[in-house]
Amino acid sequence: MKKLISATLLISLLLLNSSSADATEYAWWVNIEYEPGKTEILDIPLSDLDANWAFAEPLSIAAVPPEDLQVFKRDTAASGYSFTKQGDFNLDGRQDKAIVGIYKEKNGAGGRFLLVLAEAENNKWIKSSLLKSPGKAGFSILSIDNGTLAWYFCMECDALSFVKWEKDKYVLVPFDCC
Numbered sequence: 001m002k003k004l005i006s007a008t009l010l011i012s013l014l015l016l017n018s019s020s021a022d023a024t025e026y027a028w029w030v031n032i033e034y035e036p037g038k039t040e041i042l043d044i045p046l047s048d049l050d051a052n053w054a055f056a057e058p059l060s061i062a063a064v065p066p067e068d069l070q071v072f073k074r075d076t077a078a079s080g081y082s083f084t085k086q087g088d089f090n091l092d093g094r095q096d097k098a099i100v101g102i103y104k105e106k107n108g109a110g111g112r113f114l115l116v117l118a119e120a121e122n123n124k125w126i127k128s129s130l131l132k133s134p135g136k137a138g139f140s141i142l143s144i145d146n147g148t149l150a151w152y153f154c155m156e157c158d159a160l161s162f163v164k165w166e167k168d169k170y171v172l173v174p175f176d177c178c
Helices: 002-022 066-079
Strands: 053-058 084-087 096-105 110-119 125-134 141-145 148-152 160-166 169-174
Touching: 084 141, 096 125, 096 141, 125 169
Parallel strands: none
Antiparallel strands: 053 096, 084 096, 096 110, 110 125, 141 148, 148 160, 160 169
């Protein structure tokens, strides 16, 4: 009888251990999804950015779950990640501002966006380029990698695209590690 109980206990422990080993735990930013609620970005009406948008919202530190905020702040300070980056990305002598966020179209479809604004007169910003990643309205963040603006969808893997100026527009160049 003792052997039967021991064998049953051993099998139960093995099953419990193997099922928890199969459960994959992802970083919070992998599965999070947001719901945008704004009708303008930096005083620019959404209709001036994309006529199909109903709502959009830049991501900010408020997008980080409170329980992950301290680690997020530490990691982004060390790595240079941020939701907004400034620089002369197209080398025209004027400052540009890149902002990541989420959008929802009038038909209900949504996704992530990268908005590049150019500095205009009177401290105003005008749309230079709007790049979209349709699908999940999830997390993304920016970095400058070797002098090039990079749009990341994950902070621990190679899910990113470089943002490059080609001729007269910004284009996304997916990162290819191999």
